[in-house]
Amino acid sequence: MEKTAALNASFTSYSLSFNKILTPKNSMAAVSFLASFSPRIHSLSSPFPSPAIKPKRPTNTFQVRSVAAPTEDVAGFDDMVSGTQRKYYMLGGKGGVGKTSCAASLAVKFANNGHHTLVVSTDPAHSLSDSFAQDLTGGMLVPVEGPDFPLFALEINPEKAREEFRDAAKNNGGTGVKDFMDGMGLGMLAEQLGELKLGELLDTPPPGLDEAIAISKVMQFLDSPQYSMFTRIVFDTAPTGHTLRLLSLPDFLDASIGKILKLREKIASATSAIKSVFGQEETRQNAADKLEQLRERMVKVRDLFRDTDSTEFVIVTIPTVMAVSESSRLRASLNKENVPVRRLIVNQILPPSALDCKFCAVKRKDQMRALDMIRNDPELSSLKLIQSPLVDMEIRGVPALKFMGDIVWK
Numbered sequence: 001m002e003k004t005a006a007l008n009a010s011f012t013s014y015s016l017s018f019n020k021i022l023t024p025k026n027s028m029a030a031v032s033f034l035a036s037f038s039p040r041i042h043s044l045s046s047p048f049p050s051p052a053i054k055p056k057r058p059t060n061t062f063q064v065r066s067v068a069a070p071t072e073d074v075a076g077f078d079d080m081v082s083g084t085q086r087k088y089y090m091l092g093g094k095g096g097v098g099k100t101s102c103a104a105s106l107a108v109k110f111a112n113n114g115h116h117t118l119v120v121s122t123d124p125a126h127s128l129s130d131s132f133a134q135d136l137t138g139g140m141l142v143p144v145e146g147p148d149f150p151l152f153a154l155e156i157n158p159e160k161a162r163e164e165f166r167d168a169a170k171n172n173g174g175t176g177v178k179d180f181m182d183g184m185g186l187g188m189l190a191e192q193l194g195e196l197k198l199g200e201l202l203d204t205p206p207p208g209l210d211e212a213i214a215i216s217k218v219m220q221f222l223d224s225p226q227y228s229m230f231t232r233i234v235f236d237t238a239p240t241g242h243t244l245r246l247l248s249l250p251d252f253l254d255a256s257i258g259k260i261l262k263l264r265e266k267i268a269s270a271t272s273a274i275k276s277v278f279g280q281e282e283t284r285q286n287a288a289d290k291l292e293q294l295r296e297r298m299v300k301v302r303d304l305f306r307d308t309d310s311t312e313f314v315i316v317t318i319p320t321v322m323a324v325s326e327s328s329r330l331r332a333s334l335n336k337e338n339v340p341v342r343r344l345i346v347n348q349i350l351p352p353s354a355l356d357c358k359f360c361a362v363k364r365k366d367q368m369r370a371l372d373m374i375r376n377d378p379e380l381s382s383l384k385l386i387q388s389p390l391v392d393m394e395i396r397g398v399p400a401l402k403f404m405g406d407i408v409w410k
């Protein structure tokens with residue numbers, strides 16, 4: 001009972017439906033139990049107005065008042081929504097913790113608050129389509145039906161994006177060039193070119209490279225007039241490990257591509273005869289331009305990730321020791337990369353219940369331990385802690401995402 005009270009007391013204000021945790025038999029007891037902590041407990045109708053998302057059984061929905069205080073004074077949703085200058089939100093964390101649900105719910109909330117919003121996924125599994133329960137695939141802008149204001153989704157297939165650059169890289173160093181340059185006594189330059197192995201790298205990319213290229217492709221889109229209307233861009237980013245690599249990749253790519261381009265210039269100016277060997281000069285120029293653009297965009301992505309005025313990286317986690325440990329490492333590495341992080345969403349917290357079964361009691365204890373761990377963690381304790389309850393149904397479709405958004409983004 002004491003533990004339940006403690007958990008209840010730390011919940012931020014939310015409404016939830018939990019027809020599995022609270023059976024009709026115990027729900028009245030729970031109402032009076034929760035009422036002792038909050039004067040704002042009501043029984044509400046289903047939070048999902050759409051017939052498509054109807055709960056299976058009648059639900060009991062409650063509001064519990066927040067008593068949690070963030071360690072650092074971080075403004076809430078009002079601040080996130082204010083202003084018309086473009087802002088980027090990147091949701092990151094371990095696989096399966098609820099990044100897509102949180103990103104999609106934030107996008108719906110921005111749109112419902114009057115922002116032209118774009119939600120982007122570079123996840124090959126296309127979970128945005130699953131989350132919105134709409135087909136958003138195709139690699140182009142797709143309108144999302146449901147929100148009050150325009151909301152568009154963009155699902156980039158990272159593998160496809162990579163293919164483009166693989167061809168460009170291949171065009172910048174072929175065996176014909178090497179043979180000719182050997183003959184000209186310039187073999188050393190050719191070898192240096194070969195050592196960069198960009199083509200090979202793009203054939204068997206390390207995890208994170210696809211996402212890096214996909215995000216740079218998004219940046220390319222965002223620069224075009226067609227996208228100028230978007231004032232809020234929400235990224236459902238790659239899982240933790242990939243994201244970290246992605247953050248360090250721009251430097252690496254910058255160096256690699258930059259070197260290739262410099263070498264190419266050197267070779268071209270070494271002798272004009274080489275130019276004729278390169279043949280198809282126009283194709284090669286296009287390839288070089290493409291690489292140059294990729295390099296420039298990578299630098300943009302890197303800078304964007306570090307821009308405190310326009311960008312915020314939100315860490316999403318669940319209350320388990322493993323997930324919290326990983327989030328702590330993620331925060332540390334983001335810090336190292338100077339990526340601004342202010343909020344930590346702890347998702348899937350067991351809602352308060354008067355009568356826990358044995359399983360729930362043990363689970364709750366476990367979650368409490370993880371929450372304590374967050375409060376004492378040097379990396380995480382300064383973040384604004386947002387607690388999001390485990391609900392008793394999958395969060396799919398705009399009404400469900402709106403419901404989640406109203407709980408999480410305040």
Ligand SMILES: Nc1ncnc2c1ncn2[C@@H]1O[C@H](COP(=O)(O)OP(=O)(O)OP(=O)(O)O)[C@@H](O)[C@H]1O
Binds near residue numbers: 127390392
């Ligand atoms: N608070 C919650 N209560 C109940 N179900 C949830 C909650 N948050 C997320 N889910 C469900 O958990 C599943 C995974 O969520 P989601 O796809 O958002 O996670 P993810 O971190 O983006 O996963 P991945 O890394 O695989 O892309 C989905 O079925 C979603 O509906």
